[in-house]
Amino acid sequence: MTNHTVRPRSAGALAAVLAATALVTLGAAAPASASGPACPTDTIIDGSRLASISPECSFAGDQVNVGGVVMSIPNPGASVRASSAVAAGYQDVPDVVVYRAGNGGVAAVAGDQEFGSEGTLAALRSENSAVAASARPSAVSTLDSAPVVPGCDDRTAYKLSGEKWAGAYEWSYNNTGSPVTSGVARIQDALDTVTGGVTRCGSDVDLTATHRYLGTSTNSVDVTKAGGCSEGDDRSTIGWGELSSKYLATTCSWSQDGIIVSSDIKFNNRAPWWDNTGRACQGKTYDLQGTATHEAGHVFGLDHVAPATHQVMKPASDPCEYSQEKLGAGDAEGLKRLYG
Template identity: 30%
Template sequence: MSRLKSHSRRRTRLLASSTLALALAFVTTNAVAADTKMATECPTARELSVTDVPEGTSATKCGLVGRILRADGVGVAIPEPGTGVSVAAISTTGETPELQVAVAADGTITYGKDSGATGTPSDESGTTGTSASALSACTDTANSTESWTEWGTYNWYVGDGGMPAGMSQSQAATSFADAINNITGSYNDCGLADEVGASASYQGTTTYEADIDSSGNCTAYDDRSTWDAGDLPSTTVAIACSFYWAVTYDLFEADVRFNTTDFDFTNDVTVGCLAEYDVRSVGTHEAGHVFGLGHVPVDITHAELTMYPSSFLCSEEARTLGYGDVLGLRKKY
């Protein structure tokens, strides 16, 4: 009887061991299958697009952090988990190049509302002045806001190297500060009071450069918000790159670069301006991006607003915010 019980116990243990082995094999097989599926779904193209990298792709499992992702002539280095980056450009083509990419703590990639969207070209881009068909700045309520906000003070620097309009670093700092103050002070001539709680502080010059390359890509951030000038794509007047925390949407760095390789700039449009862009107008537009304003529709009826996607030669109108620009800032601040 004892031998029969012992044999029964051995058989039970054998069955339990076999069941456990099968369960482990099932789990292992599924894990391998999942890894294989992930490997086959990871993009392999040398230059990535939003089509190659759909929302929900894992930046960490696919090894995408730091790789360049492009859309509409601009791009970003895919950020590390927990951070986001946005690039927005003023273009002479009448398009609205924008791309916003965030990577969650678990590595999942998401895109902003305008990423990869192209507007309709405008016949007014690159011409002198604005169109008579445009709404007046003080009646046009169009505005667009982005996901991030500068919850604290935007501390910024002027980079080294050449500056727009041939200015010195000191002169550039004065012009850039004026442009930034146009946003933080919601400067307008529509009689709208300043109810915007944004702030900025100039920190001096730096040997750092804006984290923007000549192809119009936002590169990895360096924890220093820098305004400078240099080479950009030939149809891009200026670019802003904004870096933020993906959970709190708090801005922690924003860089701006003017394209002095392909375009001329002036700090005073009243002195013999022929084919130059106003530094402070362009700067005010880029400062709008820094503080979370997006482009308004490319329709020429909105050309009187600062956040219109194109800039106009020999015009300083964008230094002064329109009604829609102020409404957008009030939404955020």
């Protein structure tokens, strides 16, 4: 992200600053005036301040700090979501969503925490509810034939994020910094599992979800070290890079009116990975394909569920957890509702 100089965000705010420069400090809002709104002068805005900032402010190039996760502020009518898988022993990290309404207002949500004006938050809830309302009724019944398999006894064990793809997920792979030899193959297998509705429960489900691999690229993976989302480039890229030690991977998805337009996935290149080559998975090594299946679930609109459900979309992975390579009954049901 390019650094931006401290500046007011509207002509009205500029006039106010020139009139009372001594009152303005970095991190404070420019004082309001009769000619325009008070706009932030810093480029990283604390989420707790969003409710008091006028939607008339530009926010161009700005970011918002939501509980320590810094996220880019999208264009009006758009949202960006960060979703992460954590290593064993770490608590769930809730999705962080930053939304900008059509009128310019900004809201942010992290789990149960909400920041922004009630009007902007209501617009975000309405958008997410519209995707859920358009989902098909529960339809997966054949999976009940294998209830003894962990994760196959509860078709209700899913949660929808509120966004979905209207077409194919077209992605490229940036191998820079990869610590494994067959990463792209394992990622393709994971995406095939999700779009193909491949389960561990005795039968698969038919889905309209599709993905298309475009080959290798040098495109940036727009995911920050702290598990946030930088400014997207409208291209979906999967690759590697440094993440905080608790993260195995983070997915950032950019949406417009509830329709996902791009999704990037960054895998932590400092985590110990097993990619189904060489010796068997052992010790504290994590199954790349299983984690990639989890991230693919995020790409296609699934959110985290409780660990006890044994679904792919549970928040944390255990070392050598092969079961995440195939969908549980709840995972399949959630995807069926979106793409059935």
